[in-house]
Amino acid sequence: MTTQDISSRRPLPDGFLDDLRALLGDRVQTGDAIRLEHGRSESHFAPMPPDVVAFVESTAEVVAIVRLCGTAYVPIIPFGAGTSVEGNTLAVQGGLSLDLSRMTKIVAVNNEDFDCTVEAGVRREQLNEHLRDQGLFFPIDPGANATIGGMASTRASGTNAVRYGTMREAVLGLTVVAADGRVIRTAQRARKSSAGYDLTRLFVGSEGTLGIVTEVTLRLHAIPEAISAATCSFETIGGAVDTVVQSIQLGIPLARVELLDDMQIRAVNRWSNMDLPELTTLFFEFHGSERYVAEQVETVGELAAANGGGEFQWANLPEDRSRLWKARHEAYYAAVNIRPGAMGWATDVCVPISRLAQCITETKADLAASSVPATILGHVGDGNFHVVFAIDRESAEELQEVEGINARLVRRALAMDGTCTGEHGIGLGKQEWLVEELGEAVDLMRSVKRALDPGNLFNPGKIFALGAIEPDMPAGGAT
Amino acid sequence: MTTQDISSRRPLPDGFLDDLRALLGDRVQTGDAIRLEHGRSESHFAPMPPDVVAFVESTAEVVAIVRLCGTAYVPIIPFGAGTSVEGNTLAVQGGLSLDLSRMTKIVAVNNEDFDCTVEAGVRREQLNEHLRDQGLFFPIDPGANATIGGMASTRASGTNAVRYGTMREAVLGLTVVAADGRVIRTAQRARKSSAGYDLTRLFVGSEGTLGIVTEVTLRLHAIPEAISAATCSFETIGGAVDTVVQSIQLGIPLARVELLDDMQIRAVNRWSNMDLPELTTLFFEFHGSERYVAEQVETVGELAAANGGGEFQWANLPEDRSRLWKARHEAYYAAVNIRPGAMGWATDVCVPISRLAQCITETKADLAASSVPATILGHVGDGNFHVVFAIDRESAEELQEVEGINARLVRRALAMDGTCTGEHGIGLGKQEWLVEELGEAVDLMRSVKRALDPGNLFNPGKIFALGAIEPDMPAGGAT
Numbered sequence: 001m002t003t004q005d006i007s008s009r010r011p012l013p014d015g016f017l018d019d020l021r022a023l024l025g026d027r028v029q030t031g032d033a034i035r036l037e038h039g040r041s042e043s044h045f046a047p048m049p050p051d052v053v054a055f056v057e058s059t060a061e062v063v064a065i066v067r068l069c070g071t072a073y074v075p076i077i078p079f080g081a082g083t084s085v086e087g088n089t090l091a092v093q094g095g096l097s098l099d100l101s102r103m104t105k106i107v108a109v110n111n112e113d114f115d116c117t118v119e120a121g122v123r124r125e126q127l128n129e130h131l132r133d134q135g136l137f138f139p140i141d142p143g144a145n146a147t148i149g150g151m152a153s154t155r156a157s158g159t160n161a162v163r164y165g166t167m168r169e170a171v172l173g174l175t176v177v178a179a180d181g182r183v184i185r186t187a188q189r190a191r192k193s194s195a196g197y198d199l200t201r202l203f204v205g206s207e208g209t210l211g212i213v214t215e216v217t218l219r220l221h222a223i224p225e226a227i228s229a230a231t232c233s234f235e236t237i238g239g240a241v242d243t244v245v246q247s248i249q250l251g252i253p254l255a256r257v258e259l260l261d262d263m264q265i266r267a268v269n270r271w272s273n274m275d276l277p278e279l280t281t282l283f284f285e286f287h288g289s290e291r292y293v294a295e296q297v298e299t300v301g302e303l304a305a306a307n308g309g310g311e312f313q314w315a316n317l318p319e320d321r322s323r324l325w326k327a328r329h330e331a332y333y334a335a336v337n338i339r340p341g342a343m344g345w346a347t348d349v350c351v352p353i354s355r356l357a358q359c360i361t362e363t364k365a366d367l368a369a370s371s372v373p374a375t376i377l378g379h380v381g382d383g384n385f386h387v388v389f390a391i392d393r394e395s396a397e398e399l400q401e402v403e404g405i406n407a408r409l410v411r412r413a414l415a416m417d418g419t420c421t422g423e424h425g426i427g428l429g430k431q432e433w434l435v436e437e438l439g440e441a442v443d444l445m446r447s448v449k450r451a452l453d454p455g456n457l458f459n460p461g462k463i464f465a466l467g468a469i470e471p472d473m474p475a476g477g478a479t
Numbered sequence: 480m481t482t483q484d485i486s487s488r489r490p491l492p493d494g495f496l497d498d499l500r501a502l503l504g505d506r507v508q509t510g511d512a513i514r515l516e517h518g519r520s521e522s523h524f525a526p527m528p529p530d531v532v533a534f535v536e537s538t539a540e541v542v543a544i545v546r547l548c549g550t551a552y553v554p555i556i557p558f559g560a561g562t563s564v565e566g567n568t569l570a571v572q573g574g575l576s577l578d579l580s581r582m583t584k585i586v587a588v589n590n591e592d593f594d595c596t597v598e599a600g601v602r603r604e605q606l607n608e609h610l611r612d613q614g615l616f617f618p619i620d621p622g623a624n625a626t627i628g629g630m631a632s633t634r635a636s637g638t639n640a641v642r643y644g645t646m647r648e649a650v651l652g653l654t655v656v657a658a659d660g661r662v663i664r665t666a667q668r669a670r671k672s673s674a675g676y677d678l679t680r681l682f683v684g685s686e687g688t689l690g691i692v693t694e695v696t697l698r699l700h701a702i703p704e705a706i707s708a709a710t711c712s713f714e715t716i717g718g719a720v721d722t723v724v725q726s727i728q729l730g731i732p733l734a735r736v737e738l739l740d741d742m743q744i745r746a747v748n749r750w751s752n753m754d755l756p757e758l759t760t761l762f763f764e765f766h767g768s769e770r771y772v773a774e775q776v777e778t779v780g781e782l783a784a785a786n787g788g789g790e791f792q793w794a795n796l797p798e799d800r801s802r803l804w805k806a807r808h809e810a811y812y813a814a815v816n817i818r819p820g821a822m823g824w825a826t827d828v829c830v831p832i833s834r835l836a837q838c839i840t841e842t843k844a845d846l847a848a849s850s851v852p853a854t855i856l857g858h859v860g861d862g863n864f865h866v867v868f869a870i871d872r873e874s875a876e877e878l879q880e881v882e883g884i885n886a887r888l889v890r891r892a893l894a895m896d897g898t899c900t901g902e903h904g905i906g907l908g909k910q911e912w913l914v915e916e917l918g919e920a921v922d923l924m925r926s927v928k929r930a931l932d933p934g935n936l937f938n939p940g941k942i943f944a945l946g947a948i949e950p951d952m953p954a955g956g957a958t
Contacts, residue, residue, distance in 0.1 A: 110833065112831075112832065112833035113832055113833045135728075155677070156673075161671065165648070168677065168680070169648060182922075184923060185920060186920055188893070188896050188897055188898050188916060188917075189831050189896040189897070190830055190831060190862060190863075190901065191861045192640065192829055192861050192902065193898035193900065193901060194633055194634045194635075194898075194900045194901060194902050195898045195909070195912075195917065196684070196905055196913050196917065196921065196942055197924045197927055197928075197942075198634070198647065198677075198680045198683065198684050199920055199923060199924065201680030201681070202676060202680070202681055202927075204677065206676055221730075222727070222728050222729070222730050224730055245591060248701075249701050250701065250768075251700075251701050251767065251768070253732070288730065289729075289730070289778075291770070291774055292771050295768065295770055295771060299768075350669040350670065350671055350672060352589065352591075352594070353592055353670070354589065354591035382670045383669060383670050384669075384671060413669075414667070417667050417668040417669070418667055419666070419669040419671075419672035419674045421672065421673045422672060422673060423671065423673050424673060425673040426673070426674060430674070434674050434675050437667060438674065439664070440661050440663055441663045441678055443661075444663060444678060445675050445676045445678065448676055448927055448930055448931070450930065451929065463675055
C-alpha cells in the first residue's frame with residue numbers, strides 16, 4: 001500500500017477535546033472504528049485516521065469548530081460520504097474529521113427558477129427523490145450516492161455531464177466558512193453574474209482546502225417528457241467513439257453516453273446478472289419530447305450502424321432503465337470483484353475527444369501486457385475515461401506495476417493535451433501529475449491557498465505540497 | 480459626469496518611455512488623441528486617459544512590459560476593443576494602456592474537438608467568419624464586436640447565453656502573464672478537469688486585475704442544420720416573461736430570446752428603419768434539425784398565444800435574420816440616439832426568472848416618473864436585463880436622477896436574490912453594489928488580488944478598493 005509521511009502529525013493539544021465536547025456533546029467521537037471509517041479510502045490508499053471525528057448539524061457549529069481548531073492548530077478535514085477515490089479525505093496530519101453528513105436539510109426549492117439550496121450533507125439520491133414530484137431533477141451523477149458538498153468539492157461530474165455539465169456548471173452559489181470563521185456567501189441566486197471574482201468556481205473543486213462548504217445552491221432541470229435508453233455493441237473502440245463524435249457534430253444532445261470495454265462488460269454481466277455481448281459497448285440515454293427523442297434515436301442509430309455497431313438493445317420501461325443504469329453505477333464494484341478479495345484502484349483521465357480512441361486503444365494494449373485484471377469505462381462524450389484495477393492487496397509487485405501503468409496513462413493523456421483527472425480530483429494520488437500538467441500555474445494555486453487559509457488549517461497536504469510555513473502565521477499551524 | 484480622485488496619479492519615472500521604446504519602437508504612443516481613445520468609456524464616465532499606450536504583438540512582449548512596469552511602479556490597464564460600459568478600462572491612476580487589439584492570430588482550430596485557441600485581440604466577428612467554412616461557430620455574443628480577451632475579462636454573455644452559456648462556460652483555458660512576468664497556462668484542452676483550483680474561472684471575469692490574458696481557448700459549437708428567427712409582440716411584460724418561463728419548463732432549448740420594451744422598440748424602429756408594433760416584444764431564435772426547429776416553433780407559438788402574444792413575424796431568410804439581429808445589436812445606439820446629442824448610460828442587473836416580470840414592471844414605473852428617456856431590453860431567458868438612459872450630457876440634475884434610478888434598480892434586484900450586474904462587470908460603476916451584494920466575500924476577493932498581484936500592478940482601482948498598501952510590497956506601487 002502507498003505509505004505517507006506522517007512525521008508532522010502532532011497530538012491534540014490539552015483540553016481540545018473538552019472544548020469540542022462543550023460544543024457538540026456526544027457528537028464528538030474518538031473510537032478506533034469511527035476514526036478508521038473517516039480515515040480510509042474507497043481506493044488503494046493506506047488508512048490515515050483523524051484524531052477525532054465531529055458530527056456537525058449547522059453552519060454555526062462549523063464556525064465554532066473552525067475558530068476552535070484555528071486557535072488550537074488542529075487541521076480540519078471535511079467529510080461527506082467518503083466516496084472519493086484519490087485519498088481526498090485522509091487525515092495526512094491527523095486532526096479533526098468534520099463530518100457534514102448529518103446536515104441533510106433541503107433548505108429551499110425554487111421550482112420556477114430551476115434551482116434549490118441544500119445543506120452540504122444532502123446526498124444526490126435524497127435530493128432527486130425530493131424533487132421528483134415537482135417535475136425537476138438534479139443531473140450530476142458520479143455513480144456513488146455522494147453528498148452534494150463532496151461533489152462540489154471534487155468538481156464531480158459523471159454520466160450526465162455531456163448534456164448537463166459538471167458541478168462547475170451546476171453550482172450557482174455556496175455558503176462557506178472561511179479560515180477566520182466568517183460565513184461567506186459566494187453568489188446570489190441569479191443564473192449568471194459578472195459581479196467580481198468567481199468565488200463559487202474557486203471553491204468548487206478545491207477539495208476542502210480553502211474553506212468548509214456548508215450549503216450549496218444548485219441548478220436544476222425539468223424532467224424530460226420522454227427518456228429512452230439503449231445499449232449498442234461495437235466491433236472496435238474507434239467505431240464506438242466515432243459514433244459519439246459524429247452525433248455531437250450533428251448537434252444531437254446526448255443525455256448520457258457511456259463506453260464500457262469488453263472486460264468491463266464481462267464484469268458487469270457477472271456482477272449485475274446481465275447478458276450483454278462481451279464487446280466494446282455504448283450505453284445511451286436520450287432526453288426530450290417524444291418526437292425529438294425518436295428523431296435523435298433514428299439519427300444515432302444510423303451513425304452507429306455506419307460505424308460497425310450492432311442493433312440497439314432498448315431499455316424503455318422505467319424498471320429496465322433503472323436496471324441498466326444501476327449496472328453502470330455498480331461498474332466499479334463489478335470491476336474490483338472480478339477477482340475475489342481484490343483491492344480496487346481507480347484512476348481517470350480526460351482528453352480532447354479527437355484523441356480518445358487512440359488513448360483508450362494504447363491504454364488497452366498496456367493493460368493487456370499486465371497480469372493485473374483491469375477494465376475501462378468512460379464518459380465518452382467528454383473524452384473522460386476510467387481504468388479500474390483489481391489488485392492483490394498483499395502484492396507489492398502488483399502495486400508497483402499498476403503505478404507504472406497509471407503513470408504511462410497520465411503521461412499519454414497529458415501528451416494529448418488532456419488532464420490527469422477529469423473528475424476524481426487530485427487528493428493525494430495525482431499531486432505530481434498536477435505539476436507535470438500545469439507547471440507554474442500550481443504556484444498560483446499555492447498563493448491562493450496561502451491567502452485564503454494562511455494557517456493551512458483546511459485539509460492540509462491535499463492537491464499540492466506547500467512550501468515552508470511563514471513564521472508569522474496568523475492562524476492554524478499544520479504544515 | 481462622475482468625477483474620480485486621481486490624487487494618487489504619479490508621473491512616469493525618468494527613462495521609462497525610453498525603455499519602453501527600446502522594446503516596442505513606434506508602437507509606444509503618447510499623443511493626446513490616442514490616450515483619450517484609450518481613456519474614455521462607451522458610457523457616462525469622465526475620461527481618464529493613460530500616460531502612454533503600448534501596442535503589443537506577442538505574449539513575449541507582454542512579459543517584457545509586465546517586468547518593466549513592475550520595476551518602475553507603473554500601472555498596466557489591458558485594453559481590447561474598449562466596448563465595456565462600467566469604466567473597466569479607464570486609467571484611474573494613469574499608467575500604461577496595454578492595447579492587445581493587434582494580437583489577432585487564430586492560433587488553432589480543432590474542429591473535431593469543437594474548440595479553438597485565439598490571441599486575446601481577436602474579435603468575435605473575425606472568429607466567426609474564420610469558423611464558418613468549417614461548420615462551427617462561437618456563440619457568445621454581447622452585441623459589440625468585442626475582443627475575445629475583453630469578453631473573457633468581463634465574463635461577457637449576451638443573446639445566446641440562454642442556450643450556450645456565458646464566457647464562464649465558453650473558456651476552456653487561458654494563457655496569462657502573471658505579475659512576476661511568468662507565463663501561466665491555466666488548463667489543458669480537455670473538455671473538463673478536476674485538476675486543482677479552477678484558475679481559468681478565476682481569471683474569467685477578473686477584469687484584468689489579476690494578470691494579462693494573451694491567449695484564450697474556447698469551446699465551439701456546430702452550426703445547426705436549421706435556424707429560425709421570429710418576433711412576437713405582447714400586451715404585457717408578464718405575458719412575455721411567462722412564455723419564456725413555460726418554454727424553459729418544457730425543455731425547449733431556446734437559442735436566443737430577447738425582450739425589448741415598447742420604448743426600445745420605438746427606438747429600434749427609428750434607428751434601424753423597422754416597423755414593429757410598439758409593444759413589449761420578444762425576439763426568438765431556434766436552432767436544431769429542420770424537424771426539431773418546427774416542433775419548437777409550434778410549442779412556443781402555442782405558449783405565446785396563450786399568454787397574450789400576437790402572431791409570430793418570421794425572419795427565416797438569412798438576410799432577414801441578419802437584419803433582425805443587427806437591429807438588436809444596435810439597440811444601445813438606437814436607445815441613446817432617441818434624444819439627439821444625448822450621452823448613453825447603460826446598466827444591467829440579473830434576477831431569478833420568477834422575479835423578472837415584477838422587477839421589470841417596477842423599474843418601468845420608476846422610469847415613467849423620470850424625465851430622462853430610457854429603454855429596457857434583456858436576455859430574458861437568463862433573468863438579465865438592461866436599462867439604457869439617454870442623458871443630457873450637460874445636466875448635473877439628470878445625472879443625479881439617473882444615479883437614483885440605478886440605485887433603486889440595483890437594490891430591487893438584490894432584494895430579489897439577484898446580482899448588481901449580469902454581464903457588464905463591476906469596473907468603476909458598481910463597486911459599492913458589489914459590497915452590498917456579497918458583503919465580506921469581497922474581502923476574500925481582495926485577499927486573492929493581493930496574493931496574485933501584490934504590487935497592485937494590474938488595472939488598479941477596479942472591482943473594489945484595496946486597503947492600505949503593505950509597506951514591504953514586493954513589486955509595483957500603485958494603490
